[in-house]
Amino acid sequence: MHGEYKMPGGKLVVIDLALRGDRLADVQLSGDFFLEPDHAFACINAALQNLPAATDELAIAAAVHAALPAGVRMYGLSPEAVAVAVRRAVQAGIA
Amino acid sequence: MSRSDWRAHAWQLVHAAPQRPALHMALDEVLADEVAAGRRPPTLRVWEWAASAVVIGRFQSLRNEVDMEAARRHRIQVVRRITGGGAMFIEPGNTITYSIYAPLSLVEGLSFQEAYARMDAWVVEALGTLGIRAWYQPLNDLTSEAGKIGGAAQAHRGGALLHHVTMAYDIDTAKMLQVLRIGREKLSDKGTPSAAKRVDPLRRQTGLPREAIVARMIDTFRRRHGLAEGALRDEELQRAAALAQAKFGSAAWTAEVP
Numbered sequence: 001m002h003g004e005y006k007m008p009g010g011k012l013v014v015i016d017l018a019l020r021g022d023r024l025a026d027v028q029l030s031g032d033f034f035l036e037p038d039h040a041f042a043c044i045n046a047a048l049q050n051l052p053a054a055t056d057e058l059a060i061a062a063a064v065h066a067a068l069p070a071g072v073r074m075y076g077l078s079p080e081a082v083a084v085a086v087r088r089a090v091q092a093g094i095a
Numbered sequence: 096m097s098r099s100d101w102r103a104h105a106w107q108l109v110h111a112a113p114q115r116p117a118l119h120m121a122l123d124e125v126l127a128d129e130v131a132a133g134r135r136p137p138t139l140r141v142w143e144w145a146a147s148a149v150v151i152g153r154f155q156s157l158r159n160e161v162d163m164e165a166a167r168r169h170r171i172q173v174v175r176r177i178t179g180g181g182a183m184f185i186e187p188g189n190t191i192t193y194s195i196y197a198p199l200s201l202v203e204g205l206s207f208q209e210a211y212a213r214m215d216a217w218v219v220e221a222l223g224t225l226g227i228r229a230w231y232q233p234l235n236d237l238t239s240e241a242g243k244i245g246g247a248a249q250a251h252r253g254g255a256l257l258h259h260v261t262m263a264y265d266i267d268t269a270k271m272l273q274v275l276r277i278g279r280e281k282l283s284d285k286g287t288p289s290a291a292k293r294v295d296p297l298r299r300q301t302g303l304p305r306e307a308i309v310a311r312m313i314d315t316f317r318r319r320h321g322l323a324e325g326a327l328r329d330e331e332l333q334r335a336a337a338l339a340q341a342k343f344g345s346a347a348w349t350a351e352v353p
Contacts, residue, residue: 011179011234014156030156030352034179034207034235036251041154073251075179075207076234 003089011076015085017048019093024051024086033077043067044082053090057083099200104137107325108313113145113187116174120150121338123194123257124177125331130196131253137201138325139316141309142192147171148185149274150261152248153178157350165273175349176259178248180235183261184271191245191297191309194259202256208233211247214258221315225301225308237262242295263296264305 003015011033018026027048035041047067051060060083068079114122119142129135149171151160157173160182166173185192195214202210212231222229222239232238237245237260245262297308316322327335342348 009233011181014159016156028156028352030154030159032152032155032179032181034248034250035154038153038177073207 001089001093003085003087003092005081005085005088007076007078007081010078010081013077013081013085015048015082015089017086017089017093019053019090022053024048024053024055024090027086029082029085031077034073034075035077036073037069037071040069040072043069048082048086057087060086097200098203098205099198101201101320104198104201104320106316106320106322107136107138108317108322109138109140109325109327110313111140111143111327113143115145115339116148116150116172116185117339117343118335119144119192120174120176120343121335122327122331123259124252124338125335126194126196127250127252127255127257129331130198131255135196135328135331136323136325137198138194138196139313139322140194140196141313142194144185144187144190144192147187148183149173150183150185151175151349152180152182154352155182156352158353160276162274162276169270169274171274173349174343175351176248178250178257178259180246180248182275183246184266184275185261186267186270188305189263189265189267189296191262191264191305191312192260193312194257197256197258199251199254199256207249210249210256211235211258214249214256215247215260217316217319218260218312220319221308221312222297224315225303225311227297227300239295239300241300244295244297244300263294264308265296265298266294268294 001017005013012031014030016028017024027045029044044064047063061079064079064082149161161173219229227239229237229239235247236243245260247260250257
């Protein structure tokens, strides 16, 4: 399942995922955004694994936010944009 | 720490013979780390490409961005760089690429947007002397009224800033569209119906040979900031070659985001 979101004034944020039961699995973030330090990328992917598929945008953004390492630098990317892409991917799977 | 002036640093130019795409990726990592460690002076590296390539951004999905079958058919090497940003389609005579390895102090206190603009003010001036009124289009595009000229990316490594830019001198749009998958979502934001219209290459805008544009850029950097002739050290090249083999030439890295 695949969801994309182009942040206004930002970059393309893409989520690919599967549903295992009623939870998110194999979640993979990608896109042409800027994110540092490098391991922040793995932190975001890990934070999304196993979330209930019904998790709303606000809660997804909060989960991403909580997983970010200290000193993170994002350009063209935000926890809220990730949350929109996740919801779009889930809805694409249900539709 | 307060922001440093360009002139506070002793800039060195590295402009080597054509090198493989994976080696270019590795050199960016090695030279940024050398500047961070204080073993190399701040450096402007002008790239020459030995092969056609697609260079994808650090966080891009390989299969979402690249048609690997088309890339193989056209003998185009696909590599992943260490900075974020979007995919670049490279053919040796069609591309002007450079990297700046600078102390972080040069962009101290600046926003992302200001830092990108500061690192390329010399290029905007160089293009201006060639009759192109260029400017920074946030987040990371170099553009003119005629269209997009190039794209930049930055990364921080230790105490060093890596800033690199690829500009289109000329472009085989048909081939690019075969190899790159251009996302619909992205195009809708740019308000243009095709990727072809987004880029207007320097050849058309200047009518000059590629080498003349590169020479003007280097001259402009030298006049504004000072620039001594330099070269890669053997040790740097050996480390980059090892990294090109072990990391940037590996499927594990290139497909790290499948």
